Amino acid sequence: MICNLCPRRCGAERTDTRSGGVCGQPAMPVAARAMLHQWEEPCLVGEHGAGTVFFSGCNLRCCFCQNQPISRGGVGKAITPERLRQIFRELIDQGAACLDLVTPTHFTPAILEALGDEVWPVPVVWNCGGYEDPETLRQLEGKVQVYLPDLKYALPGPAKRYSGAEDYFQWASAAILEMFRQTGPYVMENGQLKRGVLIRHLLLPGEMENTRRCLDFVAEHFRPGEVLVSLMSQYTPQPGAEGNLRRHVTRAEYRAAVAYMENCGITDGYTQERTSAKEEYTPDFDGRGV
Template sequence: MICRLCPRDCGAERTETKGGGVCRQPSLPVAARAMLHQWEEPCLVGEHGAGTVFFSGCNLRCCFCQNKPISQGDVGKPLTVERLREIFHELIDQGAACLDLVTPTHFTDAVLEALGDEEWPVPVVWNCGGYEKPETLRRLEGKVRVYLPDLKYALPEPARKYSAAADYFDWASRAILEMFRQTGPYRMENGLLKQGVLIRHLLLPGELENTRRVIDWVAETFRPGEVLFSLMAQYTPQPGAVGSMARHVTKAEYRAAVAYMENCGITDGYTQERTSAKEEYTPDFDLRGL
């Protein structure tokens, strides 16, 4: 395939076994772990956990990525479409509250084939970095019931500096609007998210203005009750980090971000304890469950 799935639009030739482009992945899926994951937002976890598949590769190059061994490294196991479908069923049989597909964009074709026309008993969650093409998302309509995008940046400079994607907000904002068009206002049942959009934003140390701009856009774009917003404090410095990125978010920074969010009228969603900024909350990518 000549790949045009994401905003990189790199036109890489990706075969079933040979990777290419920014994601460096083949067209058939590669994953690093399948598991019942306890550390997503409570509305996705339920009693037993989110049925999570961590796909390898990514179209972003975030210098602070906690999943760097799989997003930018070579950790992962090639899967057939048939095996991916089996994994979905195994996770559901284990009591998964949802099918949580992490960084699936570059495997869109294979994921759609694996989902097929089956009526899945739990929501399919598209858990992505937000750097998405609306036309790719349109292919998911009717298959994905919950979108879980990051909205990492509203300013071009940190997007360029930390993720090599100065155009991030232009694409992410349009992508989130397309996600909302498909799902409509979020819908909960017994504390679980059954349909809708849950926007995540990770506060970065020293980048409070970027966070304010993200919150501004969400507050101005959506009315109360339409989307959920998760303001995360779990930034963890990675090896080689310099400047402000070599430290954790401070209490004062996170308090200021939460206060700004509340002042802007965003009350539907989640805040996070700063104790979440620990490496042990990142799973072992040891290929189990595959």
């Protein structure tokens, strides 16, 4: 296919065997791990964990990515849509509370084929970086029950500097509005998210104004009870980090972000202890489960 699935619209030729584009992946799915994952938000984990499939490749270039071996390092195993569908069933048989599809955008056609017309017994979660094209998202209507997008940036400066996507906010904001159009206000049953949008924002050291602007967007577009927000403190410096990114988020920074979130009237969601910045949150991408 000539790929224009994401905002990059790079027009790369991607086939079953030929990789291309910013994501650097073929058209067929490539995955590095399938597992019951305990470190998603509590409303997604349930008793046994989220049934998580970690796909390889990414349309962003985040210099602080904790999943670099799969996002940019080429780690992963090519599978067919039929095998992916089998993986979904295996995860459900293991007790998965949801099907958690991590960085799935560039494999949208194959994932749609794997999901098929089946009514799955657990929610399908689209766990993405937020840099999404609403036109691609519209193909998922009725197939995805929970959207789990990042809202990394509202300012073009850090978006360009850290992720190579100066236009991030214009696409992410439109994508989140499309996600909400599809799901409507979130639905929680017995502490488990069955439908809706859960927006993640990772506080970056020294970028408090960016965080404020992201929270402003949520407060301006959604009323209480419509979306969930997860304000994350788990930024971990990566090798080669420069400037503020060489350090963790300070207590004062995170307290200020939590206070601003509360002052915005955003009360539906999650905050984290600063001790959440742990390497064990990142699994071994050794191909198990794939």
